[in-house]
Amino acid sequence: MPTEKDMKAILDKLQSIPTMPAILSEALNTMDNPKSSVNKLAEILSKDISLTTQILKLVNSAYYGFPSQITTIKRAMALMGFNAIRSLILSVVVKPMMVTHSGKTLWEHSIRCAVACQMMSKSLGFGDPDEAFIIGLLHDIGKIVLEIANKDASKEVNRLTLLGADSLQAEKMFFGYTHTEIGRELSIKWKLPMIIGTAIYYHHNPLASQSKMHSCLVYVGDRITREPLKYPVLDPDIVDSFDFEVPDPMDLREKVFEASSHIISALS
Ligand SMILES: [Fe+2]
Numbered sequence: 447m448p449t450e451k452d453m454k455a456i457l458d459k460l461q462s463i464p465t466m467p468a469i470l471s472e473a474l475n476t477m478d479n480p481k482s483s484v485n486k487l488a489e490i491l492s493k494d495i496s497l498t499t500q501i502l503k504l505v506n507s508a509y510y511g512f513p514s515q516i517t518t519i520k521r522a523m524a525l526m527g528f529n530a531i532r533s534l535i536l537s538v539v540v541k542p543m544m545v546t547h548s549g550k551t552l553w554e555h556s557i558r559c560a561v562a563c564q565m566m567s568k569s570l571g572f573g574d575p576d577e578a579f580i581i582g583l584l585h586d587i588g589k590i591v592l593e594i595a596n597k598d599a600s601k602e603v604n605r606l607t608l609l610g611a612d613s614l615q616a617e618k619m620f621f622g623y624t625h626t627e628i629g630r631e632l633s634i635k636w637k638l639p640m641i642i643g644t645a646i647y648y649h650h651n652p653l654a655s656q657s658k659m660h661s662c663l664v665y666v667g668d669r670i671t672r673e674p675l676k677y678p679v680l681d682p683d684i685v686d687s688f689d690f691e692v693p694d695p696m697d698l699r700e701k702v703f704e705a706s707s708h709i710i711s712a713l714s
């Protein structure tokens with residue numbers, strides 16, 4: 447089994463691993479002092495016209511349903527809060543990384559999983575819905591590393607998975623590590639909060655997680671937004687041990703697809 451050191455060495459060796467833009471590290475890691483973070487973030491964002499434009503497009507999309515047009519980041523921050531803007535910045539920034547390396551399918555699946563996690567976090571009253579969104583968005587980020595490491599092997603893993611193979615086993619076979627392991631390592635390299643790395647690591651095996659509830663949300667978000675769906679949509683052996691119920695996964699899937707279509711089209 448590869449150690450964390452091995453994982454780090456793998457990432458260090460790959461030249462084209464995307465680096466975390468400074469603005470995003472700033473946004474994700476300056477929560478200790480929200481007041482200065484908001485000002486600082488507003489200041490940095492005001493210099494990046496393209497990022498600002500895309501964030502405002504998202505803010506004004508039907509997903510958020512504000513009655514009137516929001517034209518400045520400051521106003522958006524006042525209405526939605528720092529955490530929400532943080533998750534929007536992340537959505538904008540990771541899109542080209544995902545699309546370039548793994549194609550649109552992974553990007554759309556990740557947005558849908560993010561929306562599912564956010565919706566569940568809200569309806570269950572668990573955690574911060576914006577943090578849940580970020581965790582869902584990044585759950586499969588390790589897949590871009592597999593693509594960069596070996597595109598053909600990655601294609602083969604996808605082909606075998608579509609035929610019914612276990613994706614983690616297939617990855618182990620071709621790469622010696624999985625997208626969950628390398629995804630957590632990437633989140634460490636990007637200096638993201640530990641809870642994000644933990645949820646990434648355990649999203650296929652949520653009951654083993656030290657942060658069980660977050661990992662369970664991502665497990666559900668991931669499974670209900672797969673295309674094609676994997677059956678059973680939620681593994682009864684796993685969900686029976688959850689601290690919450692998912693009464694109708696297919697209904698949740700429909701709601702998530704509808705809600706996330708607004709984000710996907712705003713960023714297309
Ligand atoms: Fe996954």
Ligand SMILES: [Fe+2]
Binds near residue numbers: 555586668
């Ligand atoms: Fe996934």
